[in-house]
Amino acid sequence: MDVSPKRLHHSVELDEVDLRIIEVIKTDGRISNNALADAVGIAPSTAHVRLKLLVERGVITGYMASIDQAKLGLGLQAIIGVTLRPITRKESITRFAEQVRGLPQVLQVFFLGGSDDFMIHIAVRDSSAVREFVVEHLSAQPSVASTRTSLIFDYHRNALVGSFQ
Known part of the structure; x- marks a missing residue:
């Protein structure tokens, strides 16, 4: 796996952990922090901090419900x-x-x-x-x-x- 940081859109660097977190929450925005940590292979405290930083940096802009x-x-x-x-x-x-x-x-x-x-x-x-x-x-x-x-x-x-x- 490529672990070098990826620069996307004007100065936002995302590493492999960030990208894995994004992939997981794209399919389940309501996933619990513990399940997210398990899916990404990191500690729950790390998952919490990293997710919070993705929101603060504007990478994650919100969560939406898919309505039928x-x-x-x-x-x-x-x-x-x-x-x-x-x-x-x-x-x-x-x-x-x-x-x-x-x-x-x-x-x-x-x-x-x-x-x-x-x-x-x-x-x-x-x-x-x-x-x-x-x-x-x-x-x-x-x-x-x-x-x-x-x-x-x-x-x-x-x-x-x-x-x-």
């Missing part, structure tokens, strides 16, 4: 590409992102370089709700030039797999 949206009655997910009009672009980008992030249907918002300015990941009950979201929350905004909607049939995120029936 279908069990909440939101069985249809979509990705919507949004292109903004070129006029007053900086202000419209900021305003658009702030407005969309707060909508209850929105799971994720991606600001992009390329043909689309944003990709918006939503979860809703059915195709009528997708249409309603696009018409009321996207197309109605004066800064939006166009949208492209793609329905999600299945997805894979980190070590989690979700499928919809």
